[in-house]
Amino acid sequence: MLASIVKVNGYNPFKTLMLREYWENRRAIFTTPLVITAASMVLIIISMGVLGRAIHIDGESFTLSEVIANMSAHEAQELSDHINHLLLASVAPIMIGVWFCMVFTTLGSLYDERKDNSILFWKSMPISDVQTILSKILTVTVVIPMVAIGFSFIFQIFLLIVGSFHTIGTEYSAWDLLWSSTNLPALVLNEIVYMIMFSLWALPVFAWLMLSSVIAKRTPLLVATIPVALLALFEGLFFHSEYLVRFVGMRLTGAHILESNKGFSQNFIDFSPRTTLDIIQSATQPAFWVGLGIAAALLCVTVMLRKRNSM
Amino acid sequence: MTNIITAQNLSKSFGSFQALKNVDLTIQKGQIVGIIGANGAGKTTLLNSILGLTTYDGELDVLGFDPYVQRDELMKKICFISDVATLPKWMRVCEALDFVEGVHPSFDREKALGFLAGTSVPFDKKIRHLSKGMIVQVHLALIMAIDAKILVLDEPTLGLDIIYRKKFYHQLLEDFFDEDRTILITTHQVDEIENILSQVVFIREGNIVLTADMDDxxxxxxxxxxxxxxxxxxxxxxxxxxxxxxxxxxxxxxxxxxxxxxxxxxxxxxxxxxxxxxxxxxx
CATH class of the missing domain: 3.30.70 (Alpha-Beta Plaits)
Structure with missing residues (x-):
């Protein structure tokens, strides 16, 4: 079934455009999360298996099995309660890597095609600029994060399996301690909803990156960052405020979702995982809709410019 | 005879430079038209206007479409190879075939495969690993397998050696051209296309200085x-x-x-x- 989804079967322009994005951005979409996941697994196997005593508590080193064996009932309960949080935190390297993929894929999306002249080939096909740009923004804000969630899930299962092995020979059963307290479907749902909301919150920033990519004569990264940096500096000097920095920072880090009531600076200290409902509720903030409006406007300008600039 | 391209008062400026100056042009079905002019005479600007790749002033009708506004619709009936290699370097040959099949309603995959069967083009290789000649063969196979009314070739053989150039034009006449179709060509190697043209348009400094049938x-x-x-x-x-x-x-x-x-x-x-x-x- 998957094979027929990822293959062109006759005339189907939008699907073909999405596949085209995959062919071009295989590295960002697939290889990067794959490599990070594999590297994380290898690191864990090495640290658990080969090095053995990898966990350091109060100057003494233990194996994971020893830690589990020495847990009190209370500590075991704590672990069970927070296993979901641990699993969420464990995929941070994948998510950070994928975040960079999203940013740099967007910056190259409408720049590379002009640099290598392939824009003339794309434009020789009966595809509108609206379709093209839609396929690119969807790839960046939906496809890349969703594939990453797939890899995260694999990694989380792997962690549970590794953990289970270490319960062997202890009084705790792997099922009670790890698996039954992990609500895997809820965990994945939470991650998917988080990713969707993150993309929607960050959409104005990605739309701006895409606009930079269509404008840039060279180095889209500089085109995207320098005007923002100058404006932020201007704002700081003359208005003594930092709205622009906060706007970009909060949207690019998903701060609105993590902490909907508090300011930007407290977020990282105050990190606590949100429930799925909390995440969706961040959409009730007016800023969410303002952001989507800005994103739509920026994407319209991008379409207009791609229509006009063929070289 | 049906007019398939009609331009009236077509003008285009880049800043103070006027690339096209009030050009009037009609092109009829079933012609092979050579557009001939020096570098910077406005050939590519004229073709880009016809292809909807650039804005312009004046009236322009291509197959009943306004090219700039309706480029995506127009491209179902017209295809082009421009003066630079435009096939994306990162794409595999088989992906290029899949892509055109997926986005073009009148692409005939079997026909394209037929054109490529006689060549040594490897399907699993990326475009960047093919020779210049092979890239042109792939591009031409893709384009000729599209049932298009107009084919626009802007310096299609630039940088190719003589053997490929001969083959290119031979294939174009044998496998693509018929009385329902129209081909527009620009090239500097005028001698090579002289005997396949049915009409010529000479363009100089943004003006059309002569439009004539080859017989005339x-x-x-x-x-x-x-x-x-x-x-x-x-x-x-x-x-x-x-x-x-x-x-x-x-x-x-x-x-x-x-x-x-x-x-x-x-x-x-x-x-x-x-x-x-x-x-x-x-x-």
Whole structure:
């Protein structure tokens, strides 16, 4: 079934455009999360298996099995309660890597095609600029994060399996301690909803990156960052405020979702995982809709410019 | 005959530079039209306007479409190969086939595979690993497998060696062209396309200086190579231009009776490159 989804079967322009994005951005979409996941697994196997005593508590080193064996009932309960949080935190390297993929894929999306002249080939096909740009923004804000969630899930299962092995020979059963307290479907749902909301919150920033990519004569990264940096500096000097920095920072880090009531600076200290409902509720903030409006406007300008600039 | 391209007062400026100056042009179905001009004469600007790749002033109708506004619809009926290699370097040949199949309603995959069967193009290789000649073969196979009404070729053979160039035009005539289709070509190698063209458009500094059928050109324009004793007489008939090479003088005439010239010496058909030079120098 998957094979027929990822293959062109006759005339189907939008699907073909999405596949085209995959062919071009295989590295960002697939290889990067794959490599990070594999590297994380290898690191864990090495640290658990080969090095053995990898966990350091109060100057003494233990194996994971020893830690589990020495847990009190209370500590075991704590672990069970927070296993979901641990699993969420464990995929941070994948998510950070994928975040960079999203940013740099967007910056190259409408720049590379002009640099290598392939824009003339794309434009020789009966595809509108609206379709093209839609396929690119969807790839960046939906496809890349969703594939990453797939890899995260694999990694989380792997962690549970590794953990289970270490319960062997202890009084705790792997099922009670790890698996039954992990609500895997809820965990994945939470991650998917988080990713969707993150993309929607960050959409104005990605739309701006895409606009930079269509404008840039060279180095889209500089085109995207320098005007923002100058404006932020201007704002700081003359208005003594930092709205622009906060706007970009909060949207690019998903701060609105993590902490909907508090300011930007407290977020990282105050990190606590949100429930799925909390995440969706961040959409009730007016800023969410303002952001989507800005994103739509920026994407319209991008379409207009791609229509006009063929070289 | 049906007009498939009609331009009226077509103009295009880049800043203060006027690339096209109030061009009027009609092109009919079933022609192979050569658009000939020096570098910067406005050929590519004209083609880009027809292809909807650029904005313009004036009226332009291509197959009933406004090219700039309706480019995506127009591209179902028209295809083009531009003067630079445009196939994306990161794409595999098989992906390129899949892509065109997926986005073009009148692409015939079997036909494209047929064109490529006779070549040594490897399907699993990326475009960047193919030779220049192979890339053109792939691009041409893709384009010729599209059932298009108009094919636009802007310097299609640039950078190719003579064998590929010959093959290219041969294939174009054999496998693509019929009376329902129209081909527009620009190239600097005028001599190579001379015998396949049915119409020429000479363009100079943004103006169209001559549009003519090849047959009419043969009747209108003549080259006279008189023996030495007739040179003065030939000159008296007010030729458009005169050229002396290795002691032999030849004259180019426009609109003179062949019989009148034949009395003074050997009369030949003008070739396009000579006509091109004459038109670009004169006036």
């Amino acid at each position: 050109i043969g009747e209108q324009w003549m080259v006279l190579n008189p023996p030495q004793e007739n040179v003065a007489a030939a000159r008296a008939l007010s030729p458009v231009s005169e050229q002396t090479l290795l002691g032999r003088t030849s004259f180019i005439f426009n609109g003179k009776a062949r019989a009148e010239l034949a009395e003074l010496g050997e009369v030949n058909r003008i070739n396009l490159s000579d006509l091109f030079v004459t038109l670009m120098d004169g006036e």
